[in-house]
Every structure is written in structure tokens, then in C-alpha cells.
Amino acid sequence: SAVNTLSRQYGTLFVIAxxxxxxxxxxxxxxxxxxxxxxxSVSKEDVPSDFSSRGPRLGDGAAKPEIGAxxxxxxxxxxxxxxxxxxxxxxxxxxxxxTSMATPHVAGAAAILAQQHPDWTGATLKSALVxxxxxxxxxxxxxxxxxxxDLARATATPVVATAAVSA
Numbered sequence: 520s521a522v523n524t525l526s527r528q529y530g531t532l533f534v535i536a537x538x539x540x541x542x543x544x545x546x547x548x549x550x551x552x553x554x555x556x557x558x559x560s561v562s563k564e565d566v567p568s569d570f571s572s573r574g575p576r577l578g579d580g581a582a583k584p585e586i587g588a589x590x591x592x593x594x595x596x597x598x599x600x601x602x603x604x605x606x607x608x609x610x611x612x613x614x615x616x617x618t619s620m621a622t623p624h625v626a627g628a629a630a631i632l633a634q635q636h637p638d639w640t641g642a643t644l645k646s647a648l649v650x651x652x653x654x655x656x657x658x659x660x661x662x663x664x665x666x667x668x669d670l671a672r673a674t675a676t677p678v679v680a681t682a683a684v685s686a
Contacts, residue, residue, distance in 0.1 A: 522552035532556060532633075532641030534626040536618035537584040538572035543661065545572040546583040556629070556645045557583045559663045560590030560621040565655050567662040571618055574661035585649050587663030590621030628670040635674055651676050 522533050535550040537559045550557040550572075560568035568591050574583040597603055597613045605615035629644050639647070651673040652666035 520549060520552045522549045523554045526552075526554035526641055530640040530642075532629055532644045534558060534622055534629055536622040539570045539617050539619075540572045541570045543573045544575060544577055546574055546576060547572070551576050551583055553581075554642065554645075556625060556648065557585055557664075558590075558618055558622045558625045559584035559587040560616075560618045561587040561655055561658075561663055561667050562591045563589050565653075565667050567655065567658045568616070568618075570616060571621075571662070582660045582664055584618075584662075585645070585664035586625060586652050586668055587655060587658075587666065588621040588624035588668040590618050591616045593620035595620065625668050628668055628673060631670065632673060647673050647676065 525531055526533060533549070533552070533555045535555045535557055537546045537550050537557050546557060549555060559573070560571040562568060567587070571590065575581060576583045592614055594608050594612050594614050597611055603613040605613040608614050625648065628648060632644050632647055633639065648668065649665045651669055652664070653669045653672070654666040655663050
């Protein structure tokens, strides 16, 4: 895939939303790429979101998504002149649900780690984020991978484990 090629060629980490199909075996390309850090959604109370696409990945049964982040009821900016997609919040914001609302949490965490460790590759950043995730009680590996993003833990962890998540 292009994600794997670019990741390996440039050391880039692509943080990609798992999708909102709310079903097993529903993570689609490009989120299925080996090198992608695929993000599922949890509520603010760390409950897997019903709408979040779940693994395993079709073909080989690999665990996708690898990590989760809050993606339900997220308030985001609304472009001017565009009808709200979700519940309006004031004149310029809207409340939305989706893995695309969870993904920026993880992408921002990756950027903070990259700033803290400029020599780390995308693969190392992915491993650091996944290996420091907090377990989500009652969630299987195919729902939110290793668990919910924990940036405080990721930035304080001196040792990085490999980000392979498997059932």
C-alpha cells in the first residue's frame, strides 16, 4: 500500500481513522495498512463506541485498530457557510461522533512525542503510543487495540515496546 511504502521510505507515521461502520471486520483501507496507526473510538468514560469499526483485519486476522481515543460528542470547529453535520454548538462549532474525531487526539500525541524525541521514526512513535495505552475494561483487542491513548504515560515512558497487538 502507499501508506506502507511512504512510511518505510520516509519514516512517516500515518494516523488513520478506523471508520464508522460499527461492525466487526469493518476496518477499511487505508487504515488496514500494517504501518498505519489505526484509531478506534471510545467514549469519554472509556467505553468502546458502538459506531467505531472493529477488527480483525480481513485476510490475515491482524488486530486493527491498535489504539482508541475519545471520539463521541467531540466539539469541533464548523466551517463558515456549511450546514452543521452534528449538533450546533454556538455559531462556529458542532458536536460530532466518529473515529475521525478520535484520530486528531492520537495525531497530536504523536506530534508531541516527535518533538520530545526528534530521532524517533514513525514506527517508534507508533510503538510508544500503543505500548503506553491504557487498557479499556471489557474491550477486546479488535475494538480498541491496546487501549485508550495515554499521552502522559507515553511521554514519561523511557522504554518503548514493539507495537504489535494480537489476539
